[in-house]
Amino acid sequence: MILQCNDLVKKYINKTAVNGINFDAEKGKIYALLGPNGSGKTTLMKIIAGLVKPTSGTLTYKGNPIGVESKKRVAYMSTEPFFYNFMSVEDVGKYYKDFFEDFDVKRYEELIERMELGMKDKTKTLSSGLAAKLKIAATLARKAELYMLDEPLNGIDIIAREKIINTILESAREDSSMLISSHLVDELEKIIDNAVFIKNGSVVLYGDAEELRASHGKSIVELYKEIYA
Amino acid sequence: MEFDNNIPIYLQVIHDIKKDMVNGVLAMGEKLPSGRELAFKYKINPNTANRIYKEMEAEEICFTKRGRGTYVTEDKEKMKNVREEMAGSLLANFFEGMRQLGFTKEEVIQLLENKYDANNKQ
Known part of the structure:
Protein backbone atom coordinates (compact mmCIF):
# COMPACT_ATOMS: atom_id res chain seq x y z
CA MET A 1 0.00 0.00 0.00
CA ILE A 2 1.42 3.38 -0.81
CA LEU A 3 -1.56 5.29 0.47
CA GLN A 4 -3.85 4.52 3.38
CA CYS A 5 -6.82 6.63 4.40
CA ASN A 6 -8.66 5.70 7.57
CA ASP A 7 -11.95 7.31 8.50
CA LEU A 8 -11.06 10.63 6.96
CA VAL A 9 -13.46 13.44 7.82
CA LYS A 10 -13.39 17.03 6.69
CA LYS A 11 -15.97 19.36 8.15
CA TYR A 12 -16.46 22.95 7.17
CA ILE A 13 -18.64 25.28 9.19
CA ASN A 14 -21.88 24.37 7.47
CA LYS A 15 -20.91 21.35 5.41
CA THR A 16 -19.26 17.96 5.78
CA ALA A 17 -17.25 17.50 2.59
CA VAL A 18 -15.64 14.18 3.47
CA ASN A 19 -17.50 11.92 5.83
CA GLY A 20 -15.47 8.93 6.97
CA ILE A 21 -13.55 7.79 3.90
CA ASN A 22 -11.51 4.60 4.01
CA PHE A 23 -9.42 4.06 0.96
CA ASP A 24 -6.11 2.37 0.18
CA ALA A 25 -4.04 2.67 -2.96
CA GLU A 26 -1.51 0.14 -4.20
CA LYS A 27 1.54 0.66 -6.32
CA GLY A 28 1.12 0.20 -10.06
CA LYS A 29 -2.62 0.71 -10.19
CA ILE A 30 -4.98 3.26 -11.67
CA TYR A 31 -7.92 4.32 -9.52
CA ALA A 32 -10.97 6.22 -10.66
CA LEU A 33 -12.56 8.49 -8.10
CA LEU A 34 -16.13 8.74 -9.27
CA GLY A 35 -19.02 10.85 -8.16
CA PRO A 36 -21.06 13.89 -9.15
CA ASN A 37 -20.04 17.47 -8.41
CA GLY A 38 -19.92 18.16 -4.70
CA SER A 39 -19.49 14.53 -3.64
CA GLY A 40 -16.12 15.15 -1.98
CA LYS A 41 -13.64 13.98 -4.63
CA THR A 42 -11.68 17.21 -4.75
CA THR A 43 -11.56 17.59 -0.97
CA LEU A 44 -10.21 14.04 -0.65
CA MET A 45 -7.51 14.76 -3.22
CA LYS A 46 -6.58 17.99 -1.49
CA ILE A 47 -6.25 16.16 1.81
CA ILE A 48 -3.95 13.60 0.19
CA ALA A 49 -1.97 16.38 -1.47
CA GLY A 50 -1.52 17.96 1.95
CA LEU A 51 -3.37 21.15 1.01
CA VAL A 52 -6.31 20.59 3.33
CA LYS A 53 -6.08 19.25 6.87
CA PRO A 54 -8.63 16.60 7.76
CA THR A 55 -10.86 17.27 10.76
CA SER A 56 -10.29 13.70 11.90
CA GLY A 57 -9.01 10.38 10.69
CA THR A 58 -5.57 9.28 9.66
CA LEU A 59 -3.74 9.31 6.40
CA THR A 60 -0.37 7.82 5.61
CA TYR A 61 1.77 7.84 2.53
CA LYS A 62 4.16 4.87 2.52
CA GLY A 63 3.57 4.56 6.23
CA ASN A 64 4.36 8.18 7.08
CA PRO A 65 2.09 11.16 7.61
CA ILE A 66 1.54 13.55 4.71
CA GLY A 67 4.25 16.17 4.65
CA VAL A 68 7.31 17.47 2.85
CA GLU A 69 8.42 13.99 1.84
CA SER A 70 5.09 12.89 0.41
CA LYS A 71 4.68 16.19 -1.45
CA LYS A 72 7.93 15.49 -3.29
CA ARG A 73 6.50 12.24 -4.57
CA VAL A 74 2.91 13.17 -5.23
CA ALA A 75 1.97 15.09 -8.37
CA TYR A 76 -1.38 16.76 -7.89
CA MET A 77 -3.31 18.52 -10.60
CA SER A 78 -6.17 20.62 -9.31
CA THR A 79 -9.17 21.70 -11.33
CA GLU A 80 -8.34 25.37 -11.02
CA PRO A 81 -5.49 26.78 -13.16
CA PHE A 82 -2.33 27.23 -11.13
CA PHE A 83 -0.21 29.46 -13.34
CA TYR A 84 0.45 33.14 -13.09
CA ASN A 85 -0.83 35.24 -15.96
CA PHE A 86 2.55 36.65 -16.87
CA MET A 87 4.07 33.22 -17.45
CA SER A 88 4.81 31.66 -20.79
CA VAL A 89 4.54 27.91 -21.30
CA GLU A 90 8.32 27.79 -21.03
CA ASP A 91 8.19 29.68 -17.70
CA VAL A 92 5.73 27.13 -16.35
CA GLY A 93 8.33 24.45 -17.08
CA LYS A 94 11.05 26.40 -15.28
CA TYR A 95 8.75 27.07 -12.35
CA TYR A 96 7.98 23.37 -12.06
CA LYS A 97 11.62 22.47 -12.38
CA ASP A 98 12.45 24.78 -9.48
CA PHE A 99 9.74 23.28 -7.33
CA PHE A 100 9.99 19.58 -8.07
CA GLU A 101 13.17 17.57 -8.32
CA ASP A 102 11.37 14.82 -10.24
CA PHE A 103 10.40 17.21 -13.06
CA ASP A 104 11.68 15.95 -16.40
CA VAL A 105 12.31 18.87 -18.77
CA LYS A 106 12.64 16.67 -21.84
CA ARG A 107 9.35 14.98 -21.12
CA TYR A 108 7.74 18.39 -20.62
CA GLU A 109 9.00 19.58 -24.03
CA GLU A 110 7.71 16.40 -25.61
CA LEU A 111 4.28 16.74 -24.00
CA ILE A 112 4.02 20.43 -24.89
CA GLU A 113 4.63 19.54 -28.50
CA ARG A 114 2.16 16.68 -28.39
CA MET A 115 -0.51 18.95 -26.91
CA GLU A 116 0.14 21.43 -29.72
CA LEU A 117 1.21 24.18 -27.38
CA GLY A 118 4.10 26.54 -28.02
CA MET A 119 6.86 27.28 -25.51
CA LYS A 120 6.45 31.02 -26.13
CA ASP A 121 2.67 31.03 -25.66
CA LYS A 122 1.52 33.20 -22.77
CA THR A 123 -0.67 31.35 -20.32
CA LYS A 124 -3.17 34.21 -20.11
CA THR A 125 -3.92 33.97 -23.83
CA LEU A 126 -4.57 30.21 -23.76
CA SER A 127 -8.09 28.96 -24.35
CA SER A 128 -9.54 26.91 -21.51
CA GLY A 129 -8.86 23.69 -23.40
CA LEU A 130 -5.21 24.57 -23.99
CA ALA A 131 -4.79 25.67 -20.38
CA ALA A 132 -6.14 22.27 -19.34
CA LYS A 133 -3.59 20.56 -21.59
CA LEU A 134 -0.80 22.68 -20.13
CA LYS A 135 -1.76 21.57 -16.61
CA ILE A 136 -1.64 17.95 -17.69
CA ALA A 137 1.72 18.36 -19.42
CA ALA A 138 3.26 20.02 -16.37
CA THR A 139 1.86 17.44 -13.95
CA LEU A 140 2.72 14.37 -16.00
CA ALA A 141 6.23 15.63 -16.79
CA ARG A 142 7.02 14.83 -13.18
CA LYS A 143 8.26 11.33 -12.48
CA ALA A 144 6.06 11.01 -9.42
CA GLU A 145 5.05 7.96 -7.42
CA LEU A 146 1.46 9.04 -7.10
CA TYR A 147 -0.35 11.17 -9.65
CA MET A 148 -3.64 12.74 -8.69
CA LEU A 149 -5.54 14.24 -11.58
CA ASP A 150 -8.69 16.12 -10.73
CA GLU A 151 -10.97 16.13 -13.79
CA PRO A 152 -8.19 15.85 -16.38
CA LEU A 153 -10.64 15.64 -19.27
CA ASN A 154 -12.64 18.75 -18.43
CA GLY A 155 -12.75 21.23 -21.28
CA ILE A 156 -10.86 18.89 -23.60
CA ASP A 157 -12.37 18.09 -26.97
CA ILE A 158 -13.13 14.53 -27.93
CA ILE A 159 -10.15 14.18 -30.30
CA ALA A 160 -7.65 15.47 -27.78
CA ARG A 161 -9.07 13.23 -25.06
CA GLU A 162 -7.49 10.27 -26.75
CA LYS A 163 -4.08 11.95 -26.53
CA ILE A 164 -4.63 12.72 -22.89
CA ILE A 165 -5.66 9.14 -22.14
CA ASN A 166 -2.51 7.87 -23.83
CA THR A 167 -0.35 10.32 -21.95
CA ILE A 168 -1.94 9.19 -18.71
CA LEU A 169 -1.27 5.54 -19.63
CA GLU A 170 2.38 6.37 -20.32
CA SER A 171 2.76 7.80 -16.85
CA ALA A 172 1.02 4.84 -15.25
CA ARG A 173 4.19 2.88 -14.69
CA GLU A 174 4.63 -0.21 -12.57
CA ASP A 175 6.23 1.93 -9.89
CA SER A 176 3.60 4.66 -9.93
CA SER A 177 -0.04 4.90 -8.98
CA MET A 178 -2.73 7.11 -10.29
CA LEU A 179 -5.87 8.57 -8.85
CA ILE A 180 -8.14 10.17 -11.42
CA SER A 181 -11.39 11.92 -10.68
CA SER A 182 -13.89 12.45 -13.39
CA HIS A 183 -17.54 12.50 -14.14
CA LEU A 184 -16.67 11.41 -17.69
CA VAL A 185 -16.83 7.79 -16.62
CA ASP A 186 -17.03 6.42 -20.13
CA GLU A 187 -13.54 7.70 -20.91
CA LEU A 188 -12.08 6.04 -17.83
CA GLU A 189 -13.86 2.71 -18.05
CA LYS A 190 -11.13 0.94 -20.03
CA ILE A 191 -8.07 2.34 -18.34
CA ILE A 192 -8.73 1.84 -14.65
CA ASP A 193 -7.88 -0.99 -12.28
CA ASN A 194 -10.19 0.08 -9.50
CA ALA A 195 -13.25 2.25 -9.13
CA VAL A 196 -14.16 4.24 -6.03
CA PHE A 197 -17.71 5.58 -6.00
CA ILE A 198 -18.19 8.52 -3.64
CA LYS A 199 -21.52 9.92 -2.54
CA ASN A 200 -22.05 12.68 0.00
CA GLY A 201 -18.48 12.36 1.24
CA SER A 202 -18.53 8.59 1.76
CA VAL A 203 -17.40 5.63 -0.30
CA VAL A 204 -20.53 3.76 -1.41
CA LEU A 205 -18.91 1.20 -3.68
CA TYR A 206 -15.32 0.21 -4.17
CA GLY A 207 -13.55 -2.53 -6.04
CA ASP A 208 -11.58 -3.94 -8.91
CA ALA A 209 -13.25 -2.70 -12.10
CA GLU A 210 -13.31 -6.09 -13.79
CA GLU A 211 -14.72 -7.74 -10.67
CA LEU A 212 -17.36 -5.05 -10.25
CA ARG A 213 -18.41 -5.55 -13.84
CA ALA A 214 -18.57 -9.32 -13.37
CA SER A 215 -20.36 -9.36 -10.01
CA HIS A 216 -22.96 -6.71 -10.94
CA GLY A 217 -23.25 -7.71 -14.58
CA LYS A 218 -22.90 -4.05 -15.44
CA SER A 219 -20.30 -1.71 -16.78
CA ILE A 220 -18.80 0.97 -14.55
CA VAL A 221 -20.76 3.52 -16.58
CA GLU A 222 -24.03 1.71 -15.83
CA LEU A 223 -23.13 1.33 -12.15
CA TYR A 224 -22.45 5.05 -12.05
CA LYS A 225 -25.87 5.82 -13.49
CA GLU A 226 -27.50 3.43 -11.03
CA ILE A 227 -25.75 4.87 -7.99
CA TYR A 228 -26.23 8.53 -8.75
CA ALA A 229 -29.52 8.62 -10.65
CA MET B 1 -11.50 -0.26 -31.34
CA ASP B 75 1.87 -24.41 -33.79
CA LYS B 76 -0.22 -24.74 -36.97
CA GLU B 77 -2.67 -27.12 -35.35
CA LYS B 78 -3.33 -24.61 -32.54
CA MET B 79 -3.96 -21.85 -35.05
CA LYS B 80 -6.34 -24.03 -37.01
CA ASN B 81 -8.27 -24.68 -33.79
CA VAL B 82 -8.51 -20.95 -33.05
CA ARG B 83 -9.80 -20.30 -36.57
CA GLU B 84 -12.42 -23.01 -36.25
CA GLU B 85 -13.45 -21.96 -32.78
CA MET B 86 -14.02 -18.38 -33.89
CA ALA B 87 -16.01 -19.48 -36.92
CA GLY B 88 -17.91 -21.91 -34.72
CA SER B 89 -19.07 -19.25 -32.30
CA LEU B 90 -20.16 -16.93 -35.14
CA LEU B 91 -22.07 -19.81 -36.69
CA ALA B 92 -23.70 -20.75 -33.40
CA ASN B 93 -25.02 -17.19 -33.01
CA PHE B 94 -26.18 -17.09 -36.59
CA PHE B 95 -27.97 -20.43 -36.40
CA GLU B 96 -29.67 -19.53 -33.16
CA GLY B 97 -30.88 -16.25 -34.66
CA MET B 98 -32.15 -17.90 -37.82
CA ARG B 99 -33.80 -20.69 -35.88
CA GLN B 100 -35.67 -18.17 -33.77
CA LEU B 101 -36.90 -16.52 -36.95
CA GLY B 102 -38.15 -19.88 -38.13
CA PHE B 103 -35.86 -20.34 -41.15
CA THR B 104 -35.36 -23.85 -42.51
CA LYS B 105 -32.01 -25.30 -43.52
CA GLU B 106 -32.84 -24.91 -47.23
CA GLU B 107 -33.89 -21.29 -46.79
CA VAL B 108 -30.76 -20.48 -44.85
CA ILE B 109 -28.53 -22.07 -47.50
CA GLN B 110 -30.39 -20.19 -50.23
CA LEU B 111 -29.98 -16.91 -48.38
CA LEU B 112 -26.27 -17.52 -47.88
CA GLU B 113 -25.75 -18.30 -51.55
CA ASN B 114 -27.63 -15.17 -52.62
CA LYS B 115 -25.64 -13.09 -50.20
CA TYR B 116 -22.31 -14.46 -51.41
CA ASP B 117 -23.27 -13.85 -55.04
CA ALA B 118 -24.40 -10.30 -54.30
CA ASN B 119 -21.16 -9.57 -52.46
CA ASN B 120 -19.08 -10.99 -55.28
CA LYS B 121 -20.76 -8.74 -57.83
CA GLN B 122 -19.89 -5.60 -55.85
Whole structure:
Protein backbone atom coordinates (compact mmCIF):
# COMPACT_ATOMS: atom_id res chain seq x y z
CA MET A 1 0.00 0.00 0.00
CA ILE A 2 1.42 3.38 -0.81
CA LEU A 3 -1.56 5.29 0.47
CA GLN A 4 -3.85 4.52 3.38
CA CYS A 5 -6.82 6.63 4.40
CA ASN A 6 -8.66 5.70 7.57
CA ASP A 7 -11.95 7.31 8.50
CA LEU A 8 -11.06 10.63 6.96
CA VAL A 9 -13.46 13.44 7.82
CA LYS A 10 -13.39 17.03 6.69
CA LYS A 11 -15.97 19.36 8.15
CA TYR A 12 -16.46 22.95 7.17
CA ILE A 13 -18.64 25.28 9.19
CA ASN A 14 -21.88 24.37 7.47
CA LYS A 15 -20.91 21.35 5.41
CA THR A 16 -19.26 17.96 5.78
CA ALA A 17 -17.25 17.50 2.59
CA VAL A 18 -15.64 14.18 3.47
CA ASN A 19 -17.50 11.92 5.83
CA GLY A 20 -15.47 8.93 6.97
CA ILE A 21 -13.55 7.79 3.90
CA ASN A 22 -11.51 4.60 4.01
CA PHE A 23 -9.42 4.06 0.96
CA ASP A 24 -6.11 2.37 0.18
CA ALA A 25 -4.04 2.67 -2.96
CA GLU A 26 -1.51 0.14 -4.20
CA LYS A 27 1.54 0.66 -6.32
CA GLY A 28 1.12 0.20 -10.06
CA LYS A 29 -2.62 0.71 -10.19
CA ILE A 30 -4.98 3.26 -11.67
CA TYR A 31 -7.92 4.32 -9.52
CA ALA A 32 -10.97 6.22 -10.66
CA LEU A 33 -12.56 8.49 -8.10
CA LEU A 34 -16.13 8.74 -9.27
CA GLY A 35 -19.02 10.85 -8.16
CA PRO A 36 -21.06 13.89 -9.15
CA ASN A 37 -20.04 17.47 -8.41
CA GLY A 38 -19.92 18.16 -4.70
CA SER A 39 -19.49 14.53 -3.64
CA GLY A 40 -16.12 15.15 -1.98
CA LYS A 41 -13.64 13.98 -4.63
CA THR A 42 -11.68 17.21 -4.75
CA THR A 43 -11.56 17.59 -0.97
CA LEU A 44 -10.21 14.04 -0.65
CA MET A 45 -7.51 14.76 -3.22
CA LYS A 46 -6.58 17.99 -1.49
CA ILE A 47 -6.25 16.16 1.81
CA ILE A 48 -3.95 13.60 0.19
CA ALA A 49 -1.97 16.38 -1.47
CA GLY A 50 -1.52 17.96 1.95
CA LEU A 51 -3.37 21.15 1.01
CA VAL A 52 -6.31 20.59 3.33
CA LYS A 53 -6.08 19.25 6.87
CA PRO A 54 -8.63 16.60 7.76
CA THR A 55 -10.86 17.27 10.76
CA SER A 56 -10.29 13.70 11.90
CA GLY A 57 -9.01 10.38 10.69
CA THR A 58 -5.57 9.28 9.66
CA LEU A 59 -3.74 9.31 6.40
CA THR A 60 -0.37 7.82 5.61
CA TYR A 61 1.77 7.84 2.53
CA LYS A 62 4.16 4.87 2.52
CA GLY A 63 3.57 4.56 6.23
CA ASN A 64 4.36 8.18 7.08
CA PRO A 65 2.09 11.16 7.61
CA ILE A 66 1.54 13.55 4.71
CA GLY A 67 4.25 16.17 4.65
CA VAL A 68 7.31 17.47 2.85
CA GLU A 69 8.42 13.99 1.84
CA SER A 70 5.09 12.89 0.41
CA LYS A 71 4.68 16.19 -1.45
CA LYS A 72 7.93 15.49 -3.29
CA ARG A 73 6.50 12.24 -4.57
CA VAL A 74 2.91 13.17 -5.23
CA ALA A 75 1.97 15.09 -8.37
CA TYR A 76 -1.38 16.76 -7.89
CA MET A 77 -3.31 18.52 -10.60
CA SER A 78 -6.17 20.62 -9.31
CA THR A 79 -9.17 21.70 -11.33
CA GLU A 80 -8.34 25.37 -11.02
CA PRO A 81 -5.49 26.78 -13.16
CA PHE A 82 -2.33 27.23 -11.13
CA PHE A 83 -0.21 29.46 -13.34
CA TYR A 84 0.45 33.14 -13.09
CA ASN A 85 -0.83 35.24 -15.96
CA PHE A 86 2.55 36.65 -16.87
CA MET A 87 4.07 33.22 -17.45
CA SER A 88 4.81 31.66 -20.79
CA VAL A 89 4.54 27.91 -21.30
CA GLU A 90 8.32 27.79 -21.03
CA ASP A 91 8.19 29.68 -17.70
CA VAL A 92 5.73 27.13 -16.35
CA GLY A 93 8.33 24.45 -17.08
CA LYS A 94 11.05 26.40 -15.28
CA TYR A 95 8.75 27.07 -12.35
CA TYR A 96 7.98 23.37 -12.06
CA LYS A 97 11.62 22.47 -12.38
CA ASP A 98 12.45 24.78 -9.48
CA PHE A 99 9.74 23.28 -7.33
CA PHE A 100 9.99 19.58 -8.07
CA GLU A 101 13.17 17.57 -8.32
CA ASP A 102 11.37 14.82 -10.24
CA PHE A 103 10.40 17.21 -13.06
CA ASP A 104 11.68 15.95 -16.40
CA VAL A 105 12.31 18.87 -18.77
CA LYS A 106 12.64 16.67 -21.84
CA ARG A 107 9.35 14.98 -21.12
CA TYR A 108 7.74 18.39 -20.62
CA GLU A 109 9.00 19.58 -24.03
CA GLU A 110 7.71 16.40 -25.61
CA LEU A 111 4.28 16.74 -24.00
CA ILE A 112 4.02 20.43 -24.89
CA GLU A 113 4.63 19.54 -28.50
CA ARG A 114 2.16 16.68 -28.39
CA MET A 115 -0.51 18.95 -26.91
CA GLU A 116 0.14 21.43 -29.72
CA LEU A 117 1.21 24.18 -27.38
CA GLY A 118 4.10 26.54 -28.02
CA MET A 119 6.86 27.28 -25.51
CA LYS A 120 6.45 31.02 -26.13
CA ASP A 121 2.67 31.03 -25.66
CA LYS A 122 1.52 33.20 -22.77
CA THR A 123 -0.67 31.35 -20.32
CA LYS A 124 -3.17 34.21 -20.11
CA THR A 125 -3.92 33.97 -23.83
CA LEU A 126 -4.57 30.21 -23.76
CA SER A 127 -8.09 28.96 -24.35
CA SER A 128 -9.54 26.91 -21.51
CA GLY A 129 -8.86 23.69 -23.40
CA LEU A 130 -5.21 24.57 -23.99
CA ALA A 131 -4.79 25.67 -20.38
CA ALA A 132 -6.14 22.27 -19.34
CA LYS A 133 -3.59 20.56 -21.59
CA LEU A 134 -0.80 22.68 -20.13
CA LYS A 135 -1.76 21.57 -16.61
CA ILE A 136 -1.64 17.95 -17.69
CA ALA A 137 1.72 18.36 -19.42
CA ALA A 138 3.26 20.02 -16.37
CA THR A 139 1.86 17.44 -13.95
CA LEU A 140 2.72 14.37 -16.00
CA ALA A 141 6.23 15.63 -16.79
CA ARG A 142 7.02 14.83 -13.18
CA LYS A 143 8.26 11.33 -12.48
CA ALA A 144 6.06 11.01 -9.42
CA GLU A 145 5.05 7.96 -7.42
CA LEU A 146 1.46 9.04 -7.10
CA TYR A 147 -0.35 11.17 -9.65
CA MET A 148 -3.64 12.74 -8.69
CA LEU A 149 -5.54 14.24 -11.58
CA ASP A 150 -8.69 16.12 -10.73
CA GLU A 151 -10.97 16.13 -13.79
CA PRO A 152 -8.19 15.85 -16.38
CA LEU A 153 -10.64 15.64 -19.27
CA ASN A 154 -12.64 18.75 -18.43
CA GLY A 155 -12.75 21.23 -21.28
CA ILE A 156 -10.86 18.89 -23.60
CA ASP A 157 -12.37 18.09 -26.97
CA ILE A 158 -13.13 14.53 -27.93
CA ILE A 159 -10.15 14.18 -30.30
CA ALA A 160 -7.65 15.47 -27.78
CA ARG A 161 -9.07 13.23 -25.06
CA GLU A 162 -7.49 10.27 -26.75
CA LYS A 163 -4.08 11.95 -26.53
CA ILE A 164 -4.63 12.72 -22.89
CA ILE A 165 -5.66 9.14 -22.14
CA ASN A 166 -2.51 7.87 -23.83
CA THR A 167 -0.35 10.32 -21.95
CA ILE A 168 -1.94 9.19 -18.71
CA LEU A 169 -1.27 5.54 -19.63
CA GLU A 170 2.38 6.37 -20.32
CA SER A 171 2.76 7.80 -16.85
CA ALA A 172 1.02 4.84 -15.25
CA ARG A 173 4.19 2.88 -14.69
CA GLU A 174 4.63 -0.21 -12.57
CA ASP A 175 6.23 1.93 -9.89
CA SER A 176 3.60 4.66 -9.93
CA SER A 177 -0.04 4.90 -8.98
CA MET A 178 -2.73 7.11 -10.29
CA LEU A 179 -5.87 8.57 -8.85
CA ILE A 180 -8.14 10.17 -11.42
CA SER A 181 -11.39 11.92 -10.68
CA SER A 182 -13.89 12.45 -13.39
CA HIS A 183 -17.54 12.50 -14.14
CA LEU A 184 -16.67 11.41 -17.69
CA VAL A 185 -16.83 7.79 -16.62
CA ASP A 186 -17.03 6.42 -20.13
CA GLU A 187 -13.54 7.70 -20.91
CA LEU A 188 -12.08 6.04 -17.83
CA GLU A 189 -13.86 2.71 -18.05
CA LYS A 190 -11.13 0.94 -20.03
CA ILE A 191 -8.07 2.34 -18.34
CA ILE A 192 -8.73 1.84 -14.65
CA ASP A 193 -7.88 -0.99 -12.28
CA ASN A 194 -10.19 0.08 -9.50
CA ALA A 195 -13.25 2.25 -9.13
CA VAL A 196 -14.16 4.24 -6.03
CA PHE A 197 -17.71 5.58 -6.00
CA ILE A 198 -18.19 8.52 -3.64
CA LYS A 199 -21.52 9.92 -2.54
CA ASN A 200 -22.05 12.68 0.00
CA GLY A 201 -18.48 12.36 1.24
CA SER A 202 -18.53 8.59 1.76
CA VAL A 203 -17.40 5.63 -0.30
CA VAL A 204 -20.53 3.76 -1.41
CA LEU A 205 -18.91 1.20 -3.68
CA TYR A 206 -15.32 0.21 -4.17
CA GLY A 207 -13.55 -2.53 -6.04
CA ASP A 208 -11.58 -3.94 -8.91
CA ALA A 209 -13.25 -2.70 -12.10
CA GLU A 210 -13.31 -6.09 -13.79
CA GLU A 211 -14.72 -7.74 -10.67
CA LEU A 212 -17.36 -5.05 -10.25
CA ARG A 213 -18.41 -5.55 -13.84
CA ALA A 214 -18.57 -9.32 -13.37
CA SER A 215 -20.36 -9.36 -10.01
CA HIS A 216 -22.96 -6.71 -10.94
CA GLY A 217 -23.25 -7.71 -14.58
CA LYS A 218 -22.90 -4.05 -15.44
CA SER A 219 -20.30 -1.71 -16.78
CA ILE A 220 -18.80 0.97 -14.55
CA VAL A 221 -20.76 3.52 -16.58
CA GLU A 222 -24.03 1.71 -15.83
CA LEU A 223 -23.13 1.33 -12.15
CA TYR A 224 -22.45 5.05 -12.05
CA LYS A 225 -25.87 5.82 -13.49
CA GLU A 226 -27.50 3.43 -11.03
CA ILE A 227 -25.75 4.87 -7.99
CA TYR A 228 -26.23 8.53 -8.75
CA ALA A 229 -29.52 8.62 -10.65
CA MET B 1 -11.50 -0.26 -31.34
CA GLU B 2 -14.98 0.23 -29.94
CA PHE B 3 -15.59 -1.72 -26.76
CA ASP B 4 -18.78 -3.30 -25.58
CA ASN B 5 -19.02 -2.33 -21.93
CA ASN B 6 -20.88 -5.52 -21.06
CA ILE B 7 -18.07 -7.92 -21.98
CA PRO B 8 -14.82 -7.97 -20.00
CA ILE B 9 -12.26 -5.80 -21.79
CA TYR B 10 -9.55 -8.44 -21.76
CA LEU B 11 -11.83 -10.89 -23.59
CA GLN B 12 -12.61 -8.32 -26.27
CA VAL B 13 -8.95 -7.56 -26.86
CA ILE B 14 -8.07 -11.27 -26.95
CA HIS B 15 -10.79 -11.73 -29.55
CA ASP B 16 -9.35 -8.90 -31.63
CA ILE B 17 -5.80 -10.28 -31.44
CA LYS B 18 -7.03 -13.76 -32.37
CA LYS B 19 -8.81 -12.28 -35.36
CA ASP B 20 -5.54 -10.73 -36.53
CA MET B 21 -3.80 -14.06 -36.04
CA VAL B 22 -6.41 -15.97 -38.00
CA ASN B 23 -6.54 -13.55 -40.94
CA GLY B 24 -2.78 -13.31 -41.13
CA VAL B 25 -2.23 -9.71 -40.01
CA LEU B 26 -0.14 -11.33 -37.31
CA ALA B 27 2.05 -14.11 -38.69
CA MET B 28 2.87 -17.27 -36.79
CA GLY B 29 5.93 -16.76 -34.64
CA GLU B 30 5.66 -12.98 -34.98
CA LYS B 31 6.59 -10.83 -32.01
CA LEU B 32 3.61 -9.23 -30.30
CA PRO B 33 3.70 -5.73 -28.82
CA SER B 34 4.86 -5.50 -25.22
CA GLY B 35 2.24 -5.24 -22.49
CA ARG B 36 2.68 -1.48 -22.34
CA GLU B 37 2.49 -1.11 -26.11
CA LEU B 38 -0.67 -3.17 -26.09
CA ALA B 39 -2.12 -0.84 -23.44
CA PHE B 40 -1.39 2.19 -25.65
CA LYS B 41 -2.68 0.51 -28.79
CA TYR B 42 -6.05 -0.38 -27.31
CA LYS B 43 -6.06 2.43 -24.72
CA ILE B 44 -6.54 0.00 -21.90
CA ASN B 45 -5.17 -0.44 -18.44
CA PRO B 46 -1.56 -1.79 -18.44
CA ASN B 47 -2.44 -4.49 -15.91
CA THR B 48 -5.30 -5.62 -18.14
CA ALA B 49 -2.82 -5.79 -21.03
CA ASN B 50 -0.53 -8.06 -19.02
CA ARG B 51 -3.48 -10.23 -18.10
CA ILE B 52 -4.35 -10.60 -21.78
CA TYR B 53 -0.97 -12.18 -22.51
CA LYS B 54 -1.26 -14.41 -19.46
CA GLU B 55 -4.63 -15.71 -20.64
CA MET B 56 -3.39 -16.20 -24.19
CA GLU B 57 -0.35 -18.04 -22.93
CA ALA B 58 -2.57 -20.31 -20.87
CA GLU B 59 -4.51 -21.02 -24.07
CA GLU B 60 -1.15 -21.66 -25.75
CA ILE B 61 -1.83 -19.29 -28.60
CA CYS B 62 1.20 -17.24 -27.71
CA PHE B 63 4.39 -17.84 -25.77
CA THR B 64 7.00 -15.80 -23.97
CA LYS B 65 10.71 -15.89 -24.62
CA ARG B 66 12.21 -14.82 -21.37
CA GLY B 67 13.43 -11.24 -21.54
CA ARG B 68 12.56 -10.95 -25.21
CA GLY B 69 8.82 -10.63 -25.35
CA THR B 70 5.70 -12.46 -26.37
CA TYR B 71 5.30 -14.24 -29.70
CA VAL B 72 2.44 -15.74 -31.70
CA THR B 73 2.40 -19.52 -31.48
CA GLU B 74 4.22 -21.48 -34.19
CA ASP B 75 1.87 -24.41 -33.79
CA LYS B 76 -0.22 -24.74 -36.97
CA GLU B 77 -2.67 -27.12 -35.35
CA LYS B 78 -3.33 -24.61 -32.54
CA MET B 79 -3.96 -21.85 -35.05
CA LYS B 80 -6.34 -24.03 -37.01
CA ASN B 81 -8.27 -24.68 -33.79
CA VAL B 82 -8.51 -20.95 -33.05
CA ARG B 83 -9.80 -20.30 -36.57
CA GLU B 84 -12.42 -23.01 -36.25
CA GLU B 85 -13.45 -21.96 -32.78
CA MET B 86 -14.02 -18.38 -33.89
CA ALA B 87 -16.01 -19.48 -36.92
CA GLY B 88 -17.91 -21.91 -34.72
CA SER B 89 -19.07 -19.25 -32.30
CA LEU B 90 -20.16 -16.93 -35.14
CA LEU B 91 -22.07 -19.81 -36.69
CA ALA B 92 -23.70 -20.75 -33.40
CA ASN B 93 -25.02 -17.19 -33.01
CA PHE B 94 -26.18 -17.09 -36.59
CA PHE B 95 -27.97 -20.43 -36.40
CA GLU B 96 -29.67 -19.53 -33.16
CA GLY B 97 -30.88 -16.25 -34.66
CA MET B 98 -32.15 -17.90 -37.82
CA ARG B 99 -33.80 -20.69 -35.88
CA GLN B 100 -35.67 -18.17 -33.77
CA LEU B 101 -36.90 -16.52 -36.95
CA GLY B 102 -38.15 -19.88 -38.13
CA PHE B 103 -35.86 -20.34 -41.15
CA THR B 104 -35.36 -23.85 -42.51
CA LYS B 105 -32.01 -25.30 -43.52
CA GLU B 106 -32.84 -24.91 -47.23
CA GLU B 107 -33.89 -21.29 -46.79
CA VAL B 108 -30.76 -20.48 -44.85
CA ILE B 109 -28.53 -22.07 -47.50
CA GLN B 110 -30.39 -20.19 -50.23
CA LEU B 111 -29.98 -16.91 -48.38
CA LEU B 112 -26.27 -17.52 -47.88
CA GLU B 113 -25.75 -18.30 -51.55
CA ASN B 114 -27.63 -15.17 -52.62
CA LYS B 115 -25.64 -13.09 -50.20
CA TYR B 116 -22.31 -14.46 -51.41
CA ASP B 117 -23.27 -13.85 -55.04
CA ALA B 118 -24.40 -10.30 -54.30
CA ASN B 119 -21.16 -9.57 -52.46
CA ASN B 120 -19.08 -10.99 -55.28
CA LYS B 121 -20.76 -8.74 -57.83
CA GLN B 122 -19.89 -5.60 -55.85
